[in-house]
Amino acid sequence: MYLKSLVMQGFKSFTNRVELTFMPGVTAVVGPNGSGKSNIADAIRWVLGEQSIRSIRGTRMQDVIFAGSAARRPLGMAEVSITLDNSAGRLPLEFSEVTVTRRVFRSGESQFYINKTPCRLRDIQELFLDSGIGKGSLSLIGQGEVDAVLSAGPEERRLLLEDAA
Amino acid sequence: MYLKSLVMQGFKSFTNRVELTFMPGVTAVVGPNGSGKSNIADAIRWVLGEQSIRSIRGTRMQDVIFAGSAARRPLGMAEVSITLDNSAGRLPLEFSEVTVTRRVFRSGESQFYINKTPCRLRDIQELFLDSGIGKGSLSLIGQGEVDAVLSAGPEERRLLLEDAA
Amino acid sequence: SSKRLRETYEKVSTAFSNIFARLFGGGQAHLTWTDTEHLLDAGLELMVQPPGKKMQSLMALSGGERALTAIALLFAIIEVRPSPFCVLDEIDAALDERNVALFAGILSDFAKQSQFIIITHRQFTMEAADVLYGVTMDRTAASELMSLHLAAIPEAAAAAEHAPA
Amino acid sequence: SSKRLRETYEKVSTAFSNIFARLFGGGQAHLTWTDTEHLLDAGLELMVQPPGKKMQSLMALSGGERALTAIALLFAIIEVRPSPFCVLDEIDAALDERNVALFAGILSDFAKQSQFIIITHRQFTMEAADVLYGVTMDRTAASELMSLHLAAIPEAAAAAEHAPA
Numbered sequence: 132m133y134l135k136s137l138v139m140q141g142f143k144s145f146t147n148r149v150e151l152t153f154m155p156g157v158t159a160v161v162g163p164n165g166s167g168k169s170n171i172a173d174a175i176r177w178v179l180g181e182q183s184i185r186s187i188r189g190t191r192m193q194d195v196i197f198a199g200s201a202a203r204r205p206l207g208m209a210e211v212s213i214t215l216d217n218s219a220g221r222l223p224l225e226f227s228e229v230t231v232t233r234r235v236f237r238s239g240e241s242q243f244y245i246n247k248t249p250c251r252l253r254d255i256q257e258l259f260l261d262s263g264i265g266k267g268s269l270s271l272i273g274q275g276e277v278d279a280v281l282s283a284g285p286e287e288r289r290l291l292l293e294d295a296a
Numbered sequence: 297m298y299l300k301s302l303v304m305q306g307f308k309s310f311t312n313r314v315e316l317t318f319m320p321g322v323t324a325v326v327g328p329n330g331s332g333k334s335n336i337a338d339a340i341r342w343v344l345g346e347q348s349i350r351s352i353r354g355t356r357m358q359d360v361i362f363a364g365s366a367a368r369r370p371l372g373m374a375e376v377s378i379t380l381d382n383s384a385g386r387l388p389l390e391f392s393e394v395t396v397t398r399r400v401f402r403s404g405e406s407q408f409y410i411n412k413t414p415c416r417l418r419d420i421q422e423l424f425l426d427s428g429i430g431k432g433s434l435s436l437i438g439q440g441e442v443d444a445v446l447s448a449g450p451e452e453r454r455l456l457l458e459d460a461a
Numbered sequence: 462s463s464k465r466l467r468e469t470y471e472k473v474s475t476a477f478s479n480i481f482a483r484l485f486g487g488g489q490a491h492l493t494w495t496d497t498e499h500l501l502d503a504g505l506e507l508m509v510q511p512p513g514k515k516m517q518s519l520m521a522l523s524g525g526e527r528a529l530t531a532i533a534l535l536f537a538i539i540e541v542r543p544s545p546f547c548v549l550d551e552i553d554a555a556l557d558e559r560n561v562a563l564f565a566g567i568l569s570d571f572a573k574q575s576q577f578i579i580i581t582h583r584q585f586t587m588e589a590a591d592v593l594y595g596v597t598m599d600r601t602a603a604s605e606l607m608s609l610h611l612a613a614i615p616e617a618a619a620a621a622e623h624a625p626a
Numbered sequence: 627s628s629k630r631l632r633e634t635y636e637k638v639s640t641a642f643s644n645i646f647a648r649l650f651g652g653g654q655a656h657l658t659w660t661d662t663e664h665l666l667d668a669g670l671e672l673m674v675q676p677p678g679k680k681m682q683s684l685m686a687l688s689g690g691e692r693a694l695t696a697i698a699l700l701f702a703i704i705e706v707r708p709s710p711f712c713v714l715d716e717i718d719a720a721l722d723e724r725n726v727a728l729f730a731g732i733l734s735d736f737a738k739q740s741q742f743i744i745i746t747h748r749q750f751t752m753e754a755a756d757v758l759y760g761v762t763m764d765r766t767a768a769s770e771l772m773s774l775h776l777a778a779i780p781e782a783a784a785a786a787e788h789a790p791a
């Protein structure tokens with residue numbers, strides 16, 4: 132399984148619709164401080180079902196919606212879609228390509244889709260549970276978090292090993 | 297008051313006697329990972345009376361003594377001397393130049409000197425208490441600590457302001 | 462199960478020692494159990510010896526040595542249980558130029574089997590990329606995304622462009 | 627006393643706003659009391675608005691923006707109550723090239739009144755130094771110290787020297 136594309140609209144500093152296309156291998160994201168690079172990492176975490184807003188630097192789920200700036204009004208909705216190649220069948224779905232979409236509105240209302248079919252957040256979380264991505268794995272390392280692998284206690288390291296087992 | 301020199305011998309990775317001379321203005325210390333730069337910052341903290349070994353990355357006070365390497369035997373003592381210009385009288389001593397020396401032995405025994413006169417650790421700590429250096433001030437910022445100024449809670453920030461008042 | 466955990470441990474521990482030695486240009490590192498009888502309740506300790514130095518606790522390591530050790534452990538786990546993709550946000554921040562180059566080498570090798578999305582400010586890491594995205598913030602505080610080609614981004618050119626008049 | 631704390635607060639708050647605007651090329655930052663009546667029990671909040679963006683909590687800021695904000699607060703306190711000397715260990719690590727250049731400018735200005743000992747890997751910061759020390763580790767894992775001259779250290783030369791064959 133690999134990542135094919137990521138589409139963000141209204142997510143944090145990405146007011147306009149933006150699409151990243153990924154190839155196998157290394158995709159590097161560069162740019163000045165505060166430009167939005169870590170926001171991309173947050174978007175990936177969020178669309179995969181992250182429910183701890185604190186881990187994506189917010190306090191309420193609506194914090195991920197573009198909040199406006201000196202020159203722009205706030206938006207009413209944030210949406211992120213991630214498309215993965217599933218031809219190896221690593222995700223428990225019949226599709227060879229899987230697109231997961233997550234939306235949140237100012238009201239706090241959320242919507243979730245798997246290949247355009249509405250679903251619940253937990254369907255998304257369960258979809259990725261045994262895929263090796265997301266919670267418990269080392270596949271998403273946030274800014275300043277690499278040291279945590281070492282400063283984590285011995286028991287936490289065993290848990291990492293158990294996830295890899 | 298300003299720093300004139302720092303002499304280290306047997307302190308952490310500084311097996312040989314090493315002397316840094318400082319000028320007013322900016323002294324930059326550069327070099328590869330693991331070469332000993334932060335050990336210099338630890339030496340300054342230590343000779344000024346730091347008693348929390350954890351804040352200089354150790355578990356026992358003897359941890360600051362050169363522990364040996366593949367090619368060298370451990371040493372039996374660590375010593376650091378710091379010399380300050382006191383012509384403005386900022387330190388409560390009659391001398392226009394003040395040298396503070398701290399030593400620790402494998403046994404755990406420590407020795408302290410102010411201008412070659414033996415003294416106790418608390419004499420050194422009290423000497424610097426109102427000088428604006430050391431505990432409570434922002435004058436010593438360790439590696440990875442700059443963010444703490446922000447992640448510290450509101451009350452801790454007020455304490456910083458009180459120290460500056 | 463305890464048996465499976467032990468097998469995974471054997472593989473990760475071996476991979477960790479190998480990758481550590483590759484990144485540090487020698488030295489040794491071991492992952493050891495706090496309790497070799499009851500693995501499911503035990504913890505994992507890291508014993509680390511950079512080349513020429515003594516076996517030491519993680520605490521004594523420098524910032525860059527810690528980051529490199531964490532990277533070795535991360536890649537050891539990826540080697541044993543490859544993640545479909547990995548999102549890494551500035552994990553090379555603490556490395557000096559030489560270590561970033563070694564890290565970029567490991568990243569390139571692992572990218573043959575895994576997909577990496579890496580946020581970085583470092584030239585050697587950028588040079589390991591197959592795809593490069595530049596993120597900037599426009600005047601209205603909206604993030605913009607651009608596809609980039611490596612020739613366009615030498616850090617020296619970027620630095621020269623941003624140096625103050 | 628509460629009166630003295632309020633006076634110090636006024637000065638630090640003003641300095642913080644000015645230095646922030648200088649480092650960020652605009653924008654606003656304020657230090658505000660959680661309780662304006664009982665200062666000795668109150669806390670200090672930071673309200674920050676990078677240029678063109680909205681006033682936001684520290685949490686939403688990027689890694690580099692946080693570091694730059696912390697540096698602004700640090701220098702505001704130094705301006706109001708100068709420390710005899712300041713030892714800073716890699717506080718510029720999270721800054722992009724442009725921000726490091728601005729930081730080096732502030733450092734140079736403040737160095738006219740205060741003495742700084744700064745550990746760094748960044749070229750612009752090195753260029754602001756009056757005295758430059760290089761630390762390396764010899765084959766026996768002992769740290770060596772050398773006086774350096776700026777022409778000897780262009781980061782490109784160091785990188786070229788350390789790039790793997």
Ligand SMILES: Nc1ncnc2c1ncn2[C@@H]1O[C@H](COP(=O)(O)OP(=O)(O)OP(=O)(O)O)[C@@H](O)[C@H]1O
Binds near residue numbers: 720
């Ligand atoms: N909901 C939001 N609406 C508008 N802007 C937002 C929102 N959330 C975050 N931002 C902005 O995004 C910026 C942070 O972006 P990000 O953390 O991605 O930067 P970065 O490119 O990773 O920078 P660095 O190199 O410093 O780590 C902040 O300036 C913040 O104001």
Ligand SMILES: Nc1ncnc2c1ncn2[C@@H]1O[C@H](COP(=O)(O)OP(=O)(O)OP(=O)(O)O)[C@@H](O)[C@H]1O
Binds near residue numbers: 335
């Ligand atoms: N008591 C000791 N005896 C011998 N070596 C020691 C001792 N304490 C620390 N060291 C060594 O000092 C090294 C760390 O040095 P230091 O933290 O100063 O590096 P640094 O130059 O700041 O590197 P970085 O750029 O990665 O932060 C470690 O490799 C450690 O082995």
Ligand SMILES: [Mg+2]
Binds near residue numbers: 168169688689
């Ligand atoms: Mg970031």
Ligand SMILES: [Mg+2]
Binds near residue numbers: 335439525
């Ligand atoms: Mg260091």
